[in-house]
Amino acid sequence: MTSAAIKRVRNHDGWVFRDEILRADASLPAGELVDVTDHQERFVACAFYNAHSHIPLRIISLDADEASDPTWLPHRIAQAIAQRARLTHTNAKRLIFSEADRLPGLIVDQYADYLVVQFRSAGMDRLREMVVESLQNLLHPQGILERSDKEFREEEGLPASTRVLSGDVPQRILIEEGSLRFLVDPHRGLKTGFYLDQRPTRTRLLALVEPDQQVLDTFSYTGSLGISAAKRGARVVCVEQQESFIELAKENAQLNGVANRIEWIAGDAFYWLTAQAESKTNFHWVVLDPPALAKQKQQMVKGRQALHHLVVHALRLLPPDGSLLLSVCTYHLLNAVEEIVRIASADVGCRLSIRDQWLQADDHPWILHVPATRYLTSWRFSTSA
Ligand SMILES: C[S@@+](CC[C@H](N)C(=O)[O-])C[C@H]1O[C@@H](n2cnc3c(N)ncnc32)[C@H](O)[C@@H]1O
Incomplete structure (x- = not known):
């Protein structure tokens, strides 16, 4: 390993990239547990090795005795x-x-x-x-x-x-989260079936939305965020592209006793928001929880444009003192989000304050030394005159 990589690994970084490996036994099978050494053959770490991967070394331990212990x-x-x-x-x-x-x-x-x-x-x-x-x-x-x-x-x-x-x-598996109930489809659902990482967002909606407010939940999947708002007595519109997710979302709404407060729209949220901005409808809350908008760094420009589009059209739907709840799971965009929202607010002509910011739920902890493990950030912006 290069000396820079050794330094990082000793400071608990978990990954070593291909161009940081100086020498490796070509016959090693994928996934072999190997000892990683410095240029003087001294032990640095024990790791999984996979020559196919762009992260060929995933560190297991800095302690040689721990890794050789089968427990x-x-x-x-x-x-x-x-x-x-x-x-x-x-x-x-x-x-x-x-x-x-x-x-x-x-x-x-x-x-x-x-x-x-x-x-x-x-x-x-x-x-x-x-x-x-x-x-x-x-x-x-x-x-x-x-x-x-x-x-x-x-x-x-x-x-x-x-x-x-x-x-x-x-x-389908029935789960409980505080006062909420959801059906999860582990076989065909996204991720492993449910957005467990959005628990803090559900908690905030349950705490902050007021009865009779109008809430728009875009990219709603099986409805966890819209249903949280409806549980508070809000009237909710959910927009989701995939009909099978809406079917499950409707069952979830029934389970939570809020079916009569939610309207379901099957369609593309980008188009729907654009069309909606022409109408005079206002929402007290607009929730944007899009899928990853840039999977690789090279897609950053497209990702920025997509996020800008969503935010501009969402802001047009908010009255003064409305809230935009934005969740971004696109790692490469995270540092640019506030700038993108600032530019979007200038296009719309509104002043925004950040009322709150939070991360993925804490059963998905992120490691300081592996920045990519912090993959989901959410903001609550509010409009003011
Ligand atoms: C990150 S998930 C949303 C999770 C959801 N907020 C929850 O808490 O369960 C993104 C969702 O957006 C949907 N989606 C992707 N592209 C879309 C589009 N263009 N229009 C509407 N929905 C879309 C996906 O099917 C997926 O359900």
Whole structure:
């Protein structure tokens, strides 16, 4: 490894990139646990190695003894689960968040009595049996589903894999989050079925929206944000492109006793917002929670334009003292968001203040030393005269 990479790894960075590796044994199979050394062959770290990946080394430990002890994996799994034990107002949480729990490439989400697992690195893929056994011993779930989708696996040279690993996993699982209830489709839903990371946004809507306010929830998926607002007595319009998600969202609205307060629009939120700006309708709240707008750095310009478009049209719908709730999961755009919103507000001619800013839910902790683990940020802007 280069000396710069060694320095970063010693300061707990979890990733080493291809051009930082000076020499590697070409015969190493993907996902092998290897010792990483400096130019004098002294131990630096133990890591998963995968020559296919643009992150060939994922650090496991800086302690040679820990990594050679076969209990490191079950021990870390138990530790991660124990750290979420205080999250008691919900039976749906992220139990293991990859690098943040020093388990690179492993995601485990709990939905009531079921677990959904993703193996996103070749190294974790090789340890899958031990992972499943540890989860069974610790949690005794009724079923474990693997949702190792293509988007994470291709990069590691692994095929996509969706299958039940143990027990049975129903098509829909009922979860609870405080006063809210949702049905989750772990087999076909986005991510592992539900946006667990948006829990703090639901909490804010439940706390701040007032009865009889008008709320627009764009990119609404299965309705978690719009339903939170409706639960407070607001009248809500939800816009979502995929009809199957709207079907599930409608069931969720029924479950929460708010079906009569929500209008569902199946369509493209970009077009819908543009068309709506022509009308005189106002919303006290506009929620923008788009999917990733730039998957790679090269798509930044397009991503900026898309976000600017959304914000301009959302701002046109807000009265004075209205709130724009914006969530951005596009890592490459995060640092530019406030500037984009400032430019958009100049186009619309309104003054904005930032009333609040928050991150992904804290069962998805982000590591200071691996900045990409902070992937979701939300803002509440309010308009003022
Ligand atoms: C980040 S998710 C929203 C999560 C949701 N707020 C929640 O808390 O469950 C983005 C959603 O936008 C939808 N989507 C993607 N492009 C869209 C578009 N152009 N118009 C409307 N919906 C779109 C996706 O189907 C997905 O459900």
